[in-house]
Amino acid sequence: MIKIHQFEAIVVGGGGAGLYAALALSQAKVQTAVLSKLYPTRSHTGAAQGGIGAALANKEEDRPEWHMFDTVKGSDYLADQDAVEILCKEAVTTVYELEHLGLPFNRTQDGRIDQRRFGGHTKEFGKGPVQRACFAADRTGHMILQTLYQQCIKNEVKFFDEFHVVDLIIEEQICRGVIAYSIETGELHIFHAKAVLFATGGSGRMFKITSNAHALTGDGMAIALRNKIPLEDMEFFQFHPTGIYKMGILLTEACRGEGGILRNKNGERFMERYAPNIKDLAPRDIVSRCIYLEVRDGRGIDGKDYVHLDLTHLGKEVIEKKLPDITDFVRTYMGLDPVKDLIPIQPTAHYSMGGIPTNVNAEVVWDEKNSVLKGFYAAGECACVSVHGGNRLGTNSLVDILVFGRRAGLSMAEYCKKTEFSPLPSNPQTKIQAQIEQFKSKSNGEKISTLRQELQETMMDLVGVFRTEAGLKKAQEKVRELKKRFQNISLSDKSQVFNSELLDALELGNLITLSLVTIASALAREESRGAHYREDYPKRNDQNWLKHTLATLSEIGVELKYKNVVIKNFQPQERKY
Amino acid sequence: MIKVHLKIQRYNPEKDSKPYFKDYAVECEPTDRVLDALLAIKGTLDGSLTLRKSCGHGVCGSDGMRINGRNMLACKVLIKNVSQPIVVEPLKGFKIVKDLVVDMKQFFEKYVAVKPYLINQETSPEKERLQSQKQQERFEDTTKCILCACCTTACPSFWSDPNYAGPASIVQAHRFIFDSRDQGGEERLNLLNQKEGVWRCRTIFNCVEACPRDINITKAIGEIKKDLLFKKI
Numbered sequence: 001m002i003k004i005h006q007f008e009a010i011v012v013g014g015g016g017a018g019l020y021a022a023l024a025l026s027q028a029k030v031q032t033a034v035l036s037k038l039y040p041t042r043s044h045t046g047a048a049q050g051g052i053g054a055a056l057a058n059k060e061e062d063r064p065e066w067h068m069f070d071t072v073k074g075s076d077y078l079a080d081q082d083a084v085e086i087l088c089k090e091a092v093t094t095v096y097e098l099e100h101l102g103l104p105f106n107r108t109q110d111g112r113i114d115q116r117r118f119g120g121h122t123k124e125f126g127k128g129p130v131q132r133a134c135f136a137a138d139r140t141g142h143m144i145l146q147t148l149y150q151q152c153i154k155n156e157v158k159f160f161d162e163f164h165v166v167d168l169i170i171e172e173q174i175c176r177g178v179i180a181y182s183i184e185t186g187e188l189h190i191f192h193a194k195a196v197l198f199a200t201g202g203s204g205r206m207f208k209i210t211s212n213a214h215a216l217t218g219d220g221m222a223i224a225l226r227n228k229i230p231l232e233d234m235e236f237f238q239f240h241p242t243g244i245y246k247m248g249i250l251l252t253e254a255c256r257g258e259g260g261i262l263r264n265k266n267g268e269r270f271m272e273r274y275a276p277n278i279k280d281l282a283p284r285d286i287v288s289r290c291i292y293l294e295v296r297d298g299r300g301i302d303g304k305d306y307v308h309l310d311l312t313h314l315g316k317e318v319i320e321k322k323l324p325d326i327t328d329f330v331r332t333y334m335g336l337d338p339v340k341d342l343i344p345i346q347p348t349a350h351y352s353m354g355g356i357p358t359n360v361n362a363e364v365v366w367d368e369k370n371s372v373l374k375g376f377y378a379a380g381e382c383a384c385v386s387v388h389g390g391n392r393l394g395t396n397s398l399v400d401i402l403v404f405g406r407r408a409g410l411s412m413a414e415y416c417k418k419t420e421f422s423p424l425p426s427n428p429q430t431k432i433q434a435q436i437e438q439f440k441s442k443s444n445g446e447k448i449s450t451l452r453q454e455l456q457e458t459m460m461d462l463v464g465v466f467r468t469e470a471g472l473k474k475a476q477e478k479v480r481e482l483k484k485r486f487q488n489i490s491l492s493d494k495s496q497v498f499n500s501e502l503l504d505a506l507e508l509g510n511l512i513t514l515s516l517v518t519i520a521s522a523l524a525r526e527e528s529r530g531a532h533y534r535e536d537y538p539k540r541n542d543q544n545w546l547k548h549t550l551a552t553l554s555e556i557g558v559e560l561k562y563k564n565v566v567i568k569n570f571q572p573q574e575r576k577y
Numbered sequence: 578m579i580k581v582h583l584k585i586q587r588y589n590p591e592k593d594s595k596p597y598f599k600d601y602a603v604e605c606e607p608t609d610r611v612l613d614a615l616l617a618i619k620g621t622l623d624g625s626l627t628l629r630k631s632c633g634h635g636v637c638g639s640d641g642m643r644i645n646g647r648n649m650l651a652c653k654v655l656i657k658n659v660s661q662p663i664v665v666e667p668l669k670g671f672k673i674v675k676d677l678v679v680d681m682k683q684f685f686e687k688y689v690a691v692k693p694y695l696i697n698q699e700t701s702p703e704k705e706r707l708q709s710q711k712q713q714e715r716f717e718d719t720t721k722c723i724l725c726a727c728c729t730t731a732c733p734s735f736w737s738d739p740n741y742a743g744p745a746s747i748v749q750a751h752r753f754i755f756d757s758r759d760q761g762g763e764e765r766l767n768l769l770n771q772k773e774g775v776w777r778c779r780t781i782f783n784c785v786e787a788c789p790r791d792i793n794i795t796k797a798i799g800e801i802k803k804d805l806l807f808k809k810i
């Protein structure tokens with residue numbers, strides 16, 4: 001017998017977005033449960049390092065309007081400016097609220113929240129760098145995740161840990177709950193709800209070199225897609241310039257915020273040539289491209305595909321006090337000491353700007369006219385509001401997950417109070433059950449790890465920082481082939497208890513689906529904007545492409561539609577730094 | 578690439594009456610993590626090998642396990658730094674769910690018991706509460722905890738008395754007791770003053786050695802003991 005639970009609100013995901021929503025819901029006295037495939041404190045929000053952006057002006061003059069300008073310019077004018085306005089204004093109150101909840105921020109001399117520089121953050125609409133990133137050493141995300149989890153415990157939020165959500169229940173355009181797989185017992189559970197939030201994080205595991213956790217397989221986005229909901233702007237995937245060479249482990253932009261610089265094989269500070277004004281603190285899409293260009297022109301270190309991050313001039317005190325964790329990573333994984341050694345780095349797949357389309361109240365919208373799908377919400381990295389447009393600025397994801405996580409909680413609470421439960425359809429689990437049984441029944445098929453590796457290599461080589469029509473078509477063909485072969489995978493683990501191989505299979509299926517959508521969206525967009533760079537169309541083309549992509553999946557493949565960008569105060573301009 | 582030999586404790590409750598060891602050999606780089614070797618085994622030799630993992634770089638606390646007899650995160654130790662065969666076992670003292678996965682429920686219950694959240698009844702100011710750098714540094718070390726359980730399951734006092742609160746939850750209590758903004762110190766100290774509290778600690782230092790975040794746990798426990806003896810209670 002399948003277990004059925006009933007809660008007014010279900011939050012899927014225990015990262016920053018999910019926990020802040022759950023906190024808002026519990027404060028509004030809505031009966032809520034959080035479902036998470038990881039223990040919440042294992043979520044990748046805990047890996048965020050450098051900081052959370054808010055114009056507190058604790059170190060120098062700063063204003064939310066400047067933050068808005070930087071965010072819009074950083075997005076290459078693809079962000080929706082109504083959402084950006086909310087983001088930058090509510091960032092300030094959000095950071096104060098985190099402090100009130102107990103977050104141990106670093107402090108200034110006079111005891112206020114300390115702030116530092118970050119890429120693309122400027123004063124007076126681009127005049128020069130500003131100290132806007134609020135931080136707790138280089139473990140800001142860890143502190144946010146811990147603080148929110150602590151507060152959820154205090155508010156007695158109900159958690160279903162290690163419950164892997166496998167499907168949504170939607171009928172007649174109303175979301176009625178989710179289906180989840182209990183990892184420990186191998187049973188399916190139905191969660192009947194009035195409102196469901198997806199806060200399932202990113203999908204960086206599409207790529208070979210990534211800063212993302214093994215668990216970041218885009219489950220929420222893929223489930224939405226399978227339920228006929230489009231995904232917005234999936235061609236925009238951010239590569240962070242400073243991943244540890246070959247491993248992809250992130251070395252925060254705060255390294256450069258604190259004064260670190262990038263050098264090529266001649267020891268040259270090459271960013272001076274590309275962004276004379278803000279140099280190493282140019283936004284990530286630009287810096288990542290510059291690293292590739294340096295390598296292409298033969299200025300990679302030892303002729304290889306990496307350059308150096310140089311922190312040696314910062315001094316032991318700054319490095320060990322303000323960047324202790326990344327110092328530990330460099331020592332542990334590379335056997336180098338950032339106090340005296342140059343660090344080999346290469347761009348690493350980092351952040352999905354695209355995701356499930358929502359409005360500013362985190363309600364999922366399913367068409368070009370922004371029609372709301374009742375009862376279904378999304379927030380955090382799996383969602384696309386869109387505040388990041390074509391390229392996210394550093395420190396803006398932590399703001400995004402919290403501002404829109406809380407907004408999700410508040411709007412769900414309001415919705416739950418005025419809505420009754422819609423009845424469940426009979427046996428909504430049939431499809432997923434059949435899929436699971438199919439996986440388990442096959443033997444001597446293809447191995448999950450082989451397919452995953454081929455997928456990740458294809459995406460890295462052909463759908464990364466630089467893209468061309470020929471490359472994207474080749475990738476498309478390859479991923480279509482992988483999709484076919486996926487039907488033929490088999491598991492060696494047939495057991496019920498903690499069958500992580502089965503989860504690997506489900507996750508791989510999600511990655512394949514998302515890769516197809518990413519490639520199709522990238523192939524269609526014949527221009528270069530933000531993180532999407534087409535060598536065959538190197539210029540931004542506002543006339544044809546100042547619009548959001550909406551990709552849906554059907555029997556015949558990926559279908560693309562487009563919707564308008566919301567432009568308010570900041571008219572598109574050429575993007576120079 | 579080199580051949581890496583591992584000896585891994587296996588247990589599937591649906592098949593096995595008790596845990597047993599199995600030998601494996603996989604190709605890896607010496608600079609790979611032990612986690613990479615385990616995943617290579619899972620990917621190429623035996624898909625049923627079961628472990629938890631997520632971040633891959635020592636910040637999420639998923640993959641605490643015994644490696645050559647010492648508690649570590651498999652993602653934070655490189656193959657070239659451990660002797661072979663690499664003996665891998667689940668954390669000791671918890672019920673084994675399957676292979677290297679242990680039941681963490683009791684661990685999290687103990688965590689919740691120390692009230693691991695800021696207690697402060699005053700209305701919040703409009704902006705941030707002030708806290709000096711010195712006040713922040715007072716408890717910074719214990720804020721680093723990632724709840725991986727490497728410390729608690731390395732502690733002989735915990736092995737002999739599973740009801741002992743254990744170093745991890747004491748670390749969490751310390752994080753709040755010494756935060757200038759917190760007012761729940763006394764409640765927590767009372768809890769830790771009980772039979773299963775800090776006095777079970779015999780200062781063996783296993784926890785400090787096991788902590789992948791380099792938290793000076795014994796010092797934190799000592800500070801709480803000192804507080805109990807001389808100050809608050």
Ligand SMILES: Cc1cc2nc3c(=O)[nH]c(=O)nc-3n(C[C@H](O)[C@H](O)[C@H](O)COP(=O)(O)OP(=O)(O)OC[C@H]3O[C@@H](n4cnc5c(N)ncnc54)[C@H](O)[C@@H]3O)c2cc1C
Pocket residue numbers: 012013014015016017018035036037038039040043044045046047048049050051052053140141163164165166199200201202211212213215219220250252350351379380381382394395396397398399401
């Ligand atoms: C190394 C690193 C450093 C970063 N540093 C910064 C920074 O300094 N500043 C900044 O602004 N941003 C930073 N970012 C980005 C930012 O951390 C993330 O975008 C953000 O934390 C995502 O939060 P989230 O709540 O959306 O998702 P996550 O924290 O990833 O949480 C996802 C949750 O969903 C759950 N989940 C997923 N799938 C399922 C499923 N099928 N069923 C059930 N549960 C599921 C997971 O268990 C998890 O709890 C960084 C990112 C990385 C990788």
Ligand code: FES
Pocket residue numbers: 630631632633634635636637638639640641650651652653
């Ligand atoms: S996988 Fe996250 S700590 Fe090892």
